[in-house]
Amino acid sequence: MTDAAELPVSGTLERGNAWFIKLRWVAAIAVAVAAAMARYLGLFDLPVGPILCVAAGLVVYNAVLFSVARRFAARPVDQDWGSAGAFARLLAPRTFLGLGGESRVASAALFAFAQITLDFCALALLLHFTGGVESPFSAFFAFHIVIASILLSRRATYLQATIGLLLFAGVVLGEFSGLMDHHSLGWVWAPAAYRQWSVAAAYVAVLGVTLYLASYLCSTIAVDLRERVRVNVLLSRQIRSDKRQLETAYEILAKTERSKSEYMRKVAHELRGPLGTIETALKVVLQGMAGALGEPARELIDRARRRAGELAAVTRDLLLLASAREASPDERFWTPVALDALVAEVIEDFRGEAERKGLTLSTGAAAGGVVLGEAVAMRQLVANLVENGIRYTPPGGFVTVQLRPRAGCWELEVQDTGIGISAQDQPKVFDEFYRGANARVHASEGTGLGLSIVRAIAERHGGSIAVESELGHGTRFAVTLPGAEGDRC
Amino acid sequence: MSEGSRILIVDDDKDLVAALRVALESKGLRVTAAHDLSTGLEAAAAQRPDCIILDVMMPNATEGFHFVWRLRQKDEAYFKDVPIIILTAIHERTELRFYPDSGDGTYQAGEYLPVQDFVDKPVDPAVLLERIERVLRLKRPA
Numbered sequence: 001m002t003d004a005a006e007l008p009v010s011g012t013l014e015r016g017n018a019w020f021i022k023l024r025w026v027a028a029i030a031v032a033v034a035a036a037m038a039r040y041l042g043l044f045d046l047p048v049g050p051i052l053c054v055a056a057g058l059v060v061y062n063a064v065l066f067s068v069a070r071r072f073a074a075r076p077v078d079q080d081w082g083s084a085g086a087f088a089r090l091l092a093p094r095t096f097l098g099l100g101g102e103s104r105v106a107s108a109a110l111f112a113f114a115q116i117t118l119d120f121c122a123l124a125l126l127l128h129f130t131g132g133v134e135s136p137f138s139a140f141f142a143f144h145i146v147i148a149s150i151l152l153s154r155r156a157t158y159l160q161a162t163i164g165l166l167l168f169a170g171v172v173l174g175e176f177s178g179l180m181d182h183h184s185l186g187w188v189w190a191p192a193a194y195r196q197w198s199v200a201a202a203y204v205a206v207l208g209v210t211l212y213l214a215s216y217l218c219s220t221i222a223v224d225l226r227e228r229v230r231v232n233v234l235l236s237r238q239i240r241s242d243k244r245q246l247e248t249a250y251e252i253l254a255k256t257e258r259s260k261s262e263y264m265r266k267v268a269h270e271l272r273g274p275l276g277t278i279e280t281a282l283k284v285v286l287q288g289m290a291g292a293l294g295e296p297a298r299e300l301i302d303r304a305r306r307r308a309g310e311l312a313a314v315t316r317d318l319l320l321l322a323s324a325r326e327a328s329p330d331e332r333f334w335t336p337v338a339l340d341a342l343v344a345e346v347i348e349d350f351r352g353e354a355e356r357k358g359l360t361l362s363t364g365a366a367a368g369g370v371v372l373g374e375a376v377a378m379r380q381l382v383a384n385l386v387e388n389g390i391r392y393t394p395p396g397g398f399v400t401v402q403l404r405p406r407a408g409c410w411e412l413e414v415q416d417t418g419i420g421i422s423a424q425d426q427p428k429v430f431d432e433f434y435r436g437a438n439a440r441v442h443a444s445e446g447t448g449l450g451l452s453i454v455r456a457i458a459e460r461h462g463g464s465i466a467v468e469s470e471l472g473h474g475t476r477f478a479v480t481l482p483g484a485e486g487d488r489c
Numbered sequence: 490m491s492e493g494s495r496i497l498i499v500d501d502d503k504d505l506v507a508a509l510r511v512a513l514e515s516k517g518l519r520v521t522a523a524h525d526l527s528t529g530l531e532a533a534a535a536q537r538p539d540c541i542i543l544d545v546m547m548p549n550a551t552e553g554f555h556f557v558w559r560l561r562q563k564d565e566a567y568f569k570d571v572p573i574i575i576l577t578a579i580h581e582r583t584e585l586r587f588y589p590d591s592g593d594g595t596y597q598a599g600e601y602l603p604v605q606d607f608v609d610k611p612v613d614p615a616v617l618l619e620r621i622e623r624v625l626r627l628k629r630p631a
Contacts, residue, residue: 273502276611281508284614289515312611 013108014073016151020115021066028058031126044185050129054122061118065111072111112151116144116160124167131185132175133194133203138168141207142214149218157219161211169204176200257325265322268315275312279305310445317449320380321432324456336484337378339369339410343401346382350390358395361386369403369410370484373461381457384450385414385477391443392475393418408483409463415476421469429467430455438471454479491625492517497536499529499556500544500576505612509542512614518621526552526559533560533571539628540572540621543604554602561603572624573604576612 035051038044120141127135141164148160174180175194182194193199282305284290286298293301347363354361371378382401389399397417404411421429425436433448454477458465463481496513500506501524510520521536523529533541541560545553553575560568605624608617 274504277502277505277508279611280505280614284508284512287512287615289512289614309611 013112013151014069016147017069017072017108017112017115020112020147020151021062021069024058024062024065024115024119028055028062031055031058046185047129047183051126054125054129057125058122061122065115065118068111072108109152109156112148113156113160116148116152117163119144120160120164120167123164124171127168128171128175128180129183131194132182133172133200134185138203138207139210141165141168142210145211145214146218149215149222154215154219154223157215158212161215165204165208165211168207172200172204261322261325264318268318268322271315272312272319275308275315278308279312282308310447313445314447314449317447317453320453321449321456324377324453324460326460334372335375336370337373337375339371339378339382339403339412339481340367342375342379342382343369343403343412346379346386347401349383350386354390354399357390357393359390359393360398361390361400362398363401363403366403366405368405369412371410371461371481372484373481374457377457377460381454381479382412382414384454385412385479388450388477389414389416389418389475391446392416392439394442397474405483406480408485409480410483412479412481413476415474417474420471420473420475421467422471426467426469430465451477491539491622493519494539494621494625495519495521495536496540496542496621497529497532497538498522498542499524499526499532499553500542501525502544505544509612509614509617512618513621516618526556529556530559533568534563537567538571540574540624542617542621543573543575545575545577557602557604570628572606572628574606574608574617574620574624575602575604576608576610576617 032052032055035046035048035055038046039048123137123140123144127137130137144164145157145161148157152160171180172194175182176197282301285293285301286305343363347361351361386399386401393399393416399414399416399418402411402413402415404413419438419442421436422438425434428434429436430451432452435446435448439446455465458479458481461481463479465477465479467475467477469475496518498506498509498520500509500522503522503524506522506524510522513520521532521538523532529541529543532538543553543556557573557575560571560573563569605627606620608620
């Protein structure tokens, strides 16, 4: 048992009080109706007048409790409850800090305690008017112990059991001693049982055991339940806090990704100028414009120029990748782009290269394919896929570009009969600088950024890319892009 | 090649200018250079070159574009007609629209950049020489 489980959470206590008040209206009516029926059906010889007075008393103090409860609910959570709060803390010393003002919880506990005590008084009166020890209503004391264990601390529940037992004993002893009248129910088995000390003592003892045992059992269960509720409350708070932390972490990650792209862009931009100058200077020398060149010198310079060209290609691709990953797509540059015309243009651009390699480059593009986007980027996307197909397809093979509508979107497919991508390489082909082992063997050129750029461009335009491939047989890339009407894929 | 033609290169990259100078001079062209907007404009006014090679991205971002606008604004006919070839990286994205290549050496007035040609960076000297030859030939029809 933990300290925190001593009391229910503040909301539970207040709801319990309100529920208790509602039940009492029913109880008052039930007492009045039962007394009247018992009397008029001639079952028992009951003093109906006093019993109806008890019912009326129930109604009166319940009305008071009702108005107090409403005022309770209207008070601010952290208001100081003064002496009432101090007394309440005696009854319910340990409360849930942080789940509502401590005073509020303690005062709600005091309120519940007062309600049960008033009910015990009413019950003692009812007991007296229905036969004292003979009355079957003594069992009702146990109901309140159950309620007390739900609403109050273990200590307060035992205190309630003691109050209940004292009231019961008071009635029994009062009648036993003759200080109070005895209203017999007319049970035939023991007309003067209330006058026998052994009967009186036995009833008091049995009720005492019942009340204390009920206090013990119910408190134990209630404390366990409260602990679970408390754990649930803490868990749900933890989940909310974890969610916030995750969101923050995601924001930081996104920001880091953006600054990474920005850094990449700046570095590539700085490298591009000098690399271009190196390439141009080497070409001037190679083209013999700076004077005659010996063969070994020419070969070395040509190698240097090729390597400079590779570096320039990497910086160009890094710039493309960085701009495709920019934080917010700059939709000022977005225009309707007809993919069919774009595919035709790109095919025309690469036809020479395909023929030189002995490949058949063809298209079966459906007419249309209008998407909204950056024309330059879209062209880059198609060109990268076609270039890729040509690069990794051996002579005699085919590279085919298809364009087809698919559920409000357009699917651009580039299929080749090339070297293929192994199953374990397929998930990585879109990673930066990743090139499959067979790709590196087949073609030395290639920056390893082309497919990263394609994916970044597709995602920037709300689309996606998928790959299917069989090693040695070919590869199919399918890019899905939203149609110009703004459909989502 | 139009031997003896005077070419002004306006580019802040002195190493690129050095390489281009070697290439152009090897074909008998006479090369002068300037490295920023104001000295470029001064050199153009003082030397009256037959053709200007211009870098777009100079220290102040789009200085090359301003060079074009300011040169073409001058009243004298020479400044409106002197051929300009821009060196650019094709992947540079810009909001300015370029003059469409009509192929006869003329350009339209208005929002387009009034220049004769563009050569992609990294510059291939053979390509640049071919373009220079072309604009010079168009400038002086036989």
